[in-house]
Amino acid sequence: MKEIFIERHEKIVRIAVKTNGQLSECYIEEENNEPKVSNIYKGVVQNIVPSIKSAFIDIGTKKNAYMYLKGDLKTLKKGQEVLVEVIKEQSGKKGAKVTENVNFPGNYVVLSNGHKELRFSPKIKDDKFKENAMINIHKPENIGVVLRTGAYGVQSDEINREIQTIYSIYENVTKKFTYSKNIGLLYDNDGIIGNILKGLKHENYKVIVNNLNDFNFCKEILEYKFEKVNLEIYEDAISLFNYFGIEKEILSLRNNKVNLPSGGNIVIEKTEAMHVIDVNSAKNTKNSSMKKTIFETNLEAAEIIADQIKLRNISGIVVVDFIDMKESEEKKIIIEELKKHFKNDKNKVSIYDFTELNLVQIARRRSGKSIFEYIFEKCTSCNGKGVKVKLSYIETMIQNNIERLKVEQDVKNMYIEINDIYKNEIKSDILSFVKNIHGLDKNIYVNYVHGIDTFKIEPLIFNSQIKNLHIYKVYPEEYID
Template sequence: MREIFIERRDRLLRIAIKENKVLTECFIEEESFEPLPGEIYKGVIKNIVPAIKCAFIDIGHDKNAYMYINPKDKSKSLKKGQDILIEVTKEELGDKGAKVNGFISIPGRYTVINNLNTGVSFSQKIKDENFKSYIKDNIVFPKDIAVVIRTNAQFVDVDIINEEIKKLYATYEDIYTKFNYTLKPKKLYGEGGIIYKILRDSINGDTASIVVDNPSDYNIIKEYIEGKPDINIDINHYEGHRNLFDYYEIEKEILALRNHRVPLGCGGHIVIDKTEAMYVVDVNSGKNVSHKTMDKTAYITNLQAAKEIARQIRLRNLSGIIVIDFIDMKYPNHRAKVIEALNEGFYGDKNKTVIYPFTDLNLIQIARMRRGKNIYDYIEENCTECSGRGTLLKLSYISLLIRNEILKVDAENRINNIYIEINNRYEEAIKGNIIGFITEIEGLDKNIYLNFVEGTEYFKVEPLIFINQIENVKRYKVEI
C-alpha cells in the first residue's frame, strides 16, 4: 500500500512516499527561479568548445546552460549565435549551469512524446506482447514525433491514450509557435513544479491515499485525478495545528537520514560515506551471530543490506557512482540473490540506475543518474569551523524544527513564554536577522528567551509555565 504526504510551507514543498508504512522516497523543492529538469527553453548558442564537444547556451539565466554535442542532439551544424530549442535535464550545480538536450520530450501519465525519433516504443516494464500489438494497431499519432507508451497505459482504454497524445501534441505545437515568435532566450514550457511530476509518475494501482495540507494543492490533485479511470485514491485535506510531516512523524525519519550508520533487522548495519568522487557503502555483520556458519551469516546480512541500501539510496536521492562493499560470499547463488534484492529495491525508481556484477573483491558498483538534489543539500551546510570537512544542519531547517516544537506546545496548551537553547554556531546568523528568525519559528506573538550554548546538538525548546522559570532566564529574552 502506497501513501503520499504533501506539505507546503511559504517557500518549500515537501513530498514523502511510504510503502507499507515504510518511508521510501522524499522530494523537496525550494522556491527558486533556477531552471528545473523538464523545462523547455529557447536558447542562443554563445560558444562552442570542440575540445570538450560542448556548446554553452544562454537561456535567460545568470549561468549559461551546457550541452554535449552528439548525433542524438542533431547538433553537428550548431553555430555561435544560433537560436536553439532545448530541454533541461539537470539543474544547476555549484558553478555549473544547467545541463540541457537539443531535443524535447513532453510527458503524460500514459505516454511521452519527443522529437528525437519517430514511431512507437514501449516501457521496458511492459512485457505483454499482445498489448504491444494491439496498441500498434490502434494508436493514432502524428508521424513527425516518437511516442513512448508508459506502464500505466496497460490499465486504460486505447481511446484515453490517443486523447492524451492529442493533448500532448497540441502542447508540442504551442512550444514551437512560441519558439518561432519569441525574440529573446526564455522559458517556453514548464510543468509548474514537482507536484505534477509526483502525480504523473508516483501514483500507481497500489496508491491508497494522498494527504495534503494546502488548499490549492488539494484542488490541483483533485482536478488531476478526476477523469483518470485507473486512479481510485482517497484525498485527505489535513487541517491540523501542527505541521503535516511532524504530525505523521515523517520529520523524525528525515532527520535520521543524517546518520551515516543504518541498523539492519538481523543485527548488522551499513555505513554510508561520501568521498569527493563517489558514495561508499560498507556492510557489517555487527551483532548478527544467530547463524551457525559464517557463510550463512554473511548471506543473510548482505541480503538485508541490499534491500536497505536500495531504500536509502532512493530516500536520500544519492546519485553518481555508488560502491558497496559486501561481506565476502563464496557461493554464486548467494551473490545472485543479493543482486536480485538490489534490483527489486530499485523497481519503480524514476532515476536511471545501472547495477554492475560483483567484482573479485566482492564489490558492487552502481551508477545512478542525478535527478534533483540529494537530501543533504536541503538540510545540511558545510561547517565553517572545520574548513568545510564537516556539516551541520542548515539554519532554515533548524528554524522549521523549532517551529514544529512550538506548534506542538501550542496544540497541547497555549503557552506565551518559550525558552530556546541553540548551538552558538548559529548565533551570528540569527542575530543578524533576529526578526526573520522569530517570524520563521512563529514566535512573534510570544515572549522568546534565546540562549546560545556551545556544544549543544541541534536545539532545545521548553515552555515556561511558572514565574520562577521565567525569572531564571529573563536575561535571554529577545527584544524586538
C-alpha cells in the same frame, strides 16, 4: 498502501511517501529560478567547445546550461535559438544539463521530438497488443510516440485521447518557442508534486496536503488518472510533518550508520565525487558458519541499501563495499537482490557486477537535490567529521512551533533552547534569526545548550518564568532605539 504527505511552507515544498507505514521516499523542492528536470526552455547557444563536444546555452538562468553534442558539431551554431529540456539539475559550479530531445510524458504515452515513430516500452512483450496498437493508435505525423508500460491493456480510445491532450501542449510550446522574443522557461512540467502523482500506478493510495492550491492541483491530476480520488486537506495548527511524526524520521537521516535486522550495519559516507557504502557484519553472530553469516548480511544490506538510496534521494555514483564473498553464484544473487529493490525506482538506475575487489557500482540519475543537501551540512565544531542540521532548516521548524503556539495559546514570550554549535551563527545576526522564525511580534529568549538535539521551545506564561529567564532575552531588548 502508499501515503503521500505534501507540506508547503512559503517557498519550500516537502513531500514524504510512506509505504505500508514506513517512510520510503522524501523530496524537497524550493521554488526559485533554478532549472528543474523535465522543464522546457528556449535558449540561445553562447559557445561551442569542440574539445569536449559540448555547447553552452543561455536559458535565462544564472548559469549557462550545457549540452553534449553528437555527430557533426557544425549542425549547431553560436547565436542559434534552441528548444531544450533539462535532464540534470545544476550542481555546484556546473549549470544544468539539457538536451534537444524534448519529451512530454503522460500516464500511457511519451511524446518525443527525437523521432517520428510509434515505439513501445521494452517491458511490453505482447506482440498481439503491439500489432493492434500499430493499427488503432493515432500518432501525429511530426512527432514520435512511445507507449509506456502503463498503456498495456488500456483501450486505444483512451490512449488516443491522452495523445491529443499532450500533443496540444506540445503545439503550444513550439508556438511559444517560435514567436517569443525572450529566452527562458516555456513549460513547467508540474514540478515535483506532478511527477510523483503521475507515477502512481494503482488506487491504493492516500494523499494529504496542507495547502488549498496544492489540493486543487492534486485533485485535477488524480481525477484524470483514477476514478476514485483519495485526497485530504490538513488544516490543524501543528505542522503536517510534525503531526504525522515525519519530521523526526527525516532528522534521523543525518545518522550515517543504518543497522540491519541481523545485527550487521551499513555506513554511508559522502565524498567529493561519489557516495561510498560500507557493509559490516558487526554483531551478526547467529550463524556458526562465517560464510553463511557473510552472505546473509550482504543479502540484507542489498535491500537496505536500495531503500536508503531512494529515501535519501542519493544520485550519481555509489560504490558499495560488500563483505568479501568467493562464490560467483552468491555474488549473482546479491546483484539480483539490488535490481529487485530498485525495480520501481522512478529514477534510472544502472547496477554493475562485482569488481575483483568485491565492489559494486550503482549509477542513479539525478532528480532533485538529496535530503542531505537541503537539510544537513558539515559540522565545523568537529573538524568536518560529522554533520549538523542547517540553521535555516531549524528556523523553519521553530517557526512551525511558534505558529502553532500562537493559534493554541497566543503567548507573547517564547523560550528557545538550541544546541550551542549554532551560537555564533545566530548571534552574528540575531535580527535575521528572529525574523526567520516569525518572532518579530514576540519577546524571544534563547539559551545555547551543549549537547541538545537541535532545539526545544516552550511558551513563558508566568511572570516568575519570565523573571528567572530574563538573562536569555535577545529580542526586542537589543533593538529598542
